[in-house]
Amino acid sequence: MSVQHTAAAHIHRDDVASRMGMWLFLFTELLLFGGMFILYSVYRFTHPEDFHLAAKELNTVIGTFNTAILLTSSLTMALSIAAIQRKQKTLSIIFQLLTIVLALGFMVNKYFEWGAKFHHGIYPGSETLLSKPSGEILFFGLYYVMTGLHGLHVIIGVVIIAFMTVFTMRDVITHDNYVKLESAGLYWHLVDIIWIFLFPLFYLIT
Amino acid sequence: MSNENILSNNGNDVSYLEYKGKHTGILGWLLSTDHKRIGLLYLISLSIFLIVGVTFGFLMRLELLTPGRTIMDPQTYNSIFTLHGVIMIFLFVVPGLPAVFGNFFLPILIGARDVAFPRLNLLSWYLYVVGGLLAILSILLPGGPADTGWTFYIPYSVRTNTNVIPALFAAFILGFSSILTGVNFVTTVHRLRAPGMDWFKMPLSVWSLYATAWVQILATPIIGITLLLVAIERVFGVGLFDPALGGDPVLYQHLFWIYSHPAVYIMILPAMGVVSEIIPVFAHRTIFGYKFIAMSSIAIALFGSLVWAHHMFTAGMSDTGQLIFSLLTMIVAIPSAIKVFNWVATLYKGSIDLQPPMLYVLAFIFQFSIGGLTGIMQGVLSVDIQVHDTSFIVAHFHYVMFGGTGFGFFAALHYWFPKMFGKMYNVKLAKRVFWAMFVGFNTLYFPMFIMGWLGMPRRYYDYLPEYQIYHVISTIGSWILVSALFLMFGNFIYALFKGAKVTEKNVWGGETLEWQIATPPIHENFIDIPVVTESPYQYKDNELVLQTQEAK
Ligand code: HEM
Ligand SMILES: [Cu+2]
Numbered sequence: 001m002s003v004q005h006t007a008a009a010h011i012h013r014d015d016v017a018s019r020m021g022m023w024l025f026l027f028t029e030l031l032l033f034g035g036m037f038i039l040y041s042v043y044r045f046t047h048p049e050d051f052h053l054a055a056k057e058l059n060t061v062i063g064t065f066n067t068a069i070l071l072t073s074s075l076t077m078a079l080s081i082a083a084i085q086r087k088q089k090t091l092s093i094i095f096q097l098l099t100i101v102l103a104l105g106f107m108v109n110k111y112f113e114w115g116a117k118f119h120h121g122i123y124p125g126s127e128t129l130l131s132k133p134s135g136e137i138l139f140f141g142l143y144y145v146m147t148g149l150h151g152l153h154v155i156i157g158v159v160i161i162a163f164m165t166v167f168t169m170r171d172v173i174t175h176d177n178y179v180k181l182e183s184a185g186l187y188w189h190l191v192d193i194i195w196i197f198l199f200p201l202f203y204l205i206t
Numbered sequence: 207m208s209n210e211n212i213l214s215n216n217g218n219d220v221s222y223l224e225y226k227g228k229h230t231g232i233l234g235w236l237l238s239t240d241h242k243r244i245g246l247l248y249l250i251s252l253s254i255f256l257i258v259g260v261t262f263g264f265l266m267r268l269e270l271l272t273p274g275r276t277i278m279d280p281q282t283y284n285s286i287f288t289l290h291g292v293i294m295i296f297l298f299v300v301p302g303l304p305a306v307f308g309n310f311f312l313p314i315l316i317g318a319r320d321v322a323f324p325r326l327n328l329l330s331w332y333l334y335v336v337g338g339l340l341a342i343l344s345i346l347l348p349g350g351p352a353d354t355g356w357t358f359y360i361p362y363s364v365r366t367n368t369n370v371i372p373a374l375f376a377a378f379i380l381g382f383s384s385i386l387t388g389v390n391f392v393t394t395v396h397r398l399r400a401p402g403m404d405w406f407k408m409p410l411s412v413w414s415l416y417a418t419a420w421v422q423i424l425a426t427p428i429i430g431i432t433l434l435l436v437a438i439e440r441v442f443g444v445g446l447f448d449p450a451l452g453g454d455p456v457l458y459q460h461l462f463w464i465y466s467h468p469a470v471y472i473m474i475l476p477a478m479g480v481v482s483e484i485i486p487v488f489a490h491r492t493i494f495g496y497k498f499i500a501m502s503s504i505a506i507a508l509f510g511s512l513v514w515a516h517h518m519f520t521a522g523m524s525d526t527g528q529l530i531f532s533l534l535t536m537i538v539a540i541p542s543a544i545k546v547f548n549w550v551a552t553l554y555k556g557s558i559d560l561q562p563p564m565l566y567v568l569a570f571i572f573q574f575s576i577g578g579l580t581g582i583m584q585g586v587l588s589v590d591i592q593v594h595d596t597s598f599i600v601a602h603f604h605y606v607m608f609g610g611t612g613f614g615f616f617a618a619l620h621y622w623f624p625k626m627f628g629k630m631y632n633v634k635l636a637k638r639v640f641w642a643m644f645v646g647f648n649t650l651y652f653p654m655f656i657m658g659w660l661g662m663p664r665r666y667y668d669y670l671p672e673y674q675i676y677h678v679i680s681t682i683g684s685w686i687l688v689s690a691l692f693l694m695f696g697n698f699i700y701a702l703f704k705g706a707k708v709t710e711k712n713v714w715g716g717e718t719l720e721w722q723i724a725t726p727p728i729h730e731n732f733i734d735i736p737v738v739t740e741s742p743y744q745y746k747d748n749e750l751v752l753q754t755q756e757a758k
Binding site: 014016017020021024025027028029031032033034035036038039042043046047124125130133134135137138140141142144145 | 322323326385388389390392393396397398423424426427428430431432435438439442443444445446451452453454457461
């Protein structure tokens with residue numbers, strides 16, 4: 001079952017290995033967020049009342065809308081891979097660009113959502129926030145950090161997918177060599193899944 | 207195929223040290239994706255950081271020579287033990303063996319031409335260097351070096367005005383580097399083993415590197431996020447751990463140790479692998495209990511992830527929690543003991559050849575046993591209340607990390623040096639240096655057990671006069687140890703330039719794959735990928751000799 005090497009090992013290609021590496025990396029990303037989910041659970045357990053009150057201040061409409069956007073973007077990402085497998089290069093590029101547009105839309109919404117909170121004086125270190133009970137301070141602290149880090153992952157995802165688009169245009173990614181695109185897709189689904197957990201924890205459970 | 211042309215032009219059989227690829231000169235090293243060259247890059251950078259770390263340790267010992275101020279003020283002392291800890295942990299022992307010898311030998315030991323992701327491998331090294339430079343930068347920036355201890359405990363780490371942020375980011379980036387190495391090694395072991403090398407034909411150091419790589423993958427992200435959160439808390443004043451904002455500092459400690467306890471297994475497992483590799487060669491015997499040693503690596507990795515709170519017995523925890531963590535701590539000692547017994551059983555009736563690598567390995571077994579057994583003592587609740595935060599702890603972890611991993615690292619260096627460079631160091635000098643190292647080490651750290659037991663606190667710059675005798679002995683030990691380190695490095699550096707040339711493939715009579723290839727190895731290790739038909743460490747010829755001797 002060993003891999004056949006050509007004389008130059010650096011040129012050798014092993015898609016199974018690439019996929020395996022990517023999955024391992026995604027594990028580490030999950031654990032990274034896992035640390036914050038632990039914090040959330042513990043503080044929710046110790047300050048149930050405050051978390052209840054604070055969660056009411058989040059805008060469920062924007063949250064739901066953003067969830068829909070991200071889910072759709074995961075779909076377009078998957079479609080772009082399906083397209084390249086069927087040798088439909090242009091279609092694949094279109095789906096990748098759509099994914100990027102949706103991701104940017106998500107970030108714009110986030111911008112307005114955070115902006116509104118800032119406007120009401122709720123931001124780390126603000127007087128309004130510091131005058132609230134400690135559970136609410138923790139809730140908003142976690143809210144900013146977790147959605148912020150998630151947002152950072154969205155931006156990284158956009159950059160990665162943009163690279164993939166260029167690769168597809170230049171035929172680096174082709175119908176028989178698309179493991180890069182697949183890995184980018186896996187990463188994007190991870191970003192999506194993390195949001196699927198963030199959304200109920202911050203917006204829905206009050 | 208066109209590559210064949212390129213290759214034959216390069217000469218397929220050129221040593222990796224002379225190989226000329228796309229880049230030449232210094233770039234041929236800095237941009238090389240050859241796992242052997244990356245291993246050497248790590249070796250050089252790691253040695254530099256080790257020297258810096260040792261210097262700080264040496265200065266601390268000098269300060270402790272007399273009570274009160276000797277050479278520095280308390281604040282400097284706080285910074286120095288922080289930097290010493292950060293450098294030794296994150297830049298020396300954690301990356302140490304996997305990054306240097308894992309990189310260099312893991313592919314060779316499994317019969318591969320490189321790791322699974324050579325470019326990612328190079329990226330890991332760059333991250334390592336950036337992290338290291340950031341740690342050094344935190345010393346030089348205005349504000350003064352961090353003074354929190356390498357543990358960055360909350361709330362002090364969000365309150366102090368020193369350069370905690372660069373130190374935190376340094377640790378974060380180094381964690382990333384470690385994760386990528388782990389991902390690379392796990393994939394390499396799964397995908398690139400030579401034909402015929404099934405799991406139970408892998409050399410034992412591969413098993414231990416494999417177990418280590420899993421711990422790197424599974425534990426490191428937790429410390430990454432935890433340190434990042436502390437940085438965010440400091441910069442933006444977000445309420446996360448700081449009790450003034452409602453946070454829970456004990457929660458920080460949990461998250462910190464969920465990584466940092468498994469991290470001690472990242473440190474020790476690869477060294478155990480090296481020991482398992484060296485003992486059969488110099489005892490001329492097939493390793494005893496191969497499967498037990500292999501599986502105990504995995505067991506250590508598993509159980510080691512469940513004992514973190516034994517660092518927090520005094521920090522506030524329920525009685526049930528204390529009991530469970532105490533019990534689990536005892537259990538983790540079992541697989542380590544299995545290894546020690548198997549090593550000793552391998553030595554039994556062997557014809558032992560006391561070459562430098564073997565001397566370091568024997569010292570490893572001795573010192574690691576002391577470190578491990580005192581670890582069990584600390585796992586006992588009542589004892590831990592007494593010794594927590596005393597120099598007993600400092601002695602314990604130096605016995606494990608320096609007496610264990612550090613000596614394991616030196617053993618590996620003496621063992622593989624001729625293979626890596628095609629040069630031999632002065633063996634006679636190396637043996638003498640070993641004894642100085644051994645004596646220096648034990649003189650330095652053993653007194654810390656005693657004074658810690660009597661109540662000398664850890665991380666204190668001052669002490670009561672009755673402890674002075676122990677401090678004086680310990681500081682003298684540090685002089686012996688540091689001189690030995692100098693001589694050891696000197697011996698290696700001299701050998702690089704003036705040492706006797708080695709072209710023999712198998713200088714020590716090892717039975718693993720690295721001893722079947724050219725010295726120093728050629729660019730892609732193997733001209734033809736070997737087919738593995740036998741288990742490692744089959745010292746058959748030798749057994750025959752022994753049998754005939756017994757028959758007589
Ligand atoms: C010549 C070599 C060394 C000397 C003289 C030395 C000395 C010391 C001393 C005196 C302390 C106690 C600090 C205190 O409690 O005030 C200390 C702490 C420490 N050392 Fe070493 N050490 C050496 C090598 C090492 C090595 C090789 C490692 C790692 C493998 C290491 C890791 C640590 C760590 C993690 C601490 C704890 C720092 C803290 O409390 O935050 N040291 N060392
Ligand atoms: Cu521990």
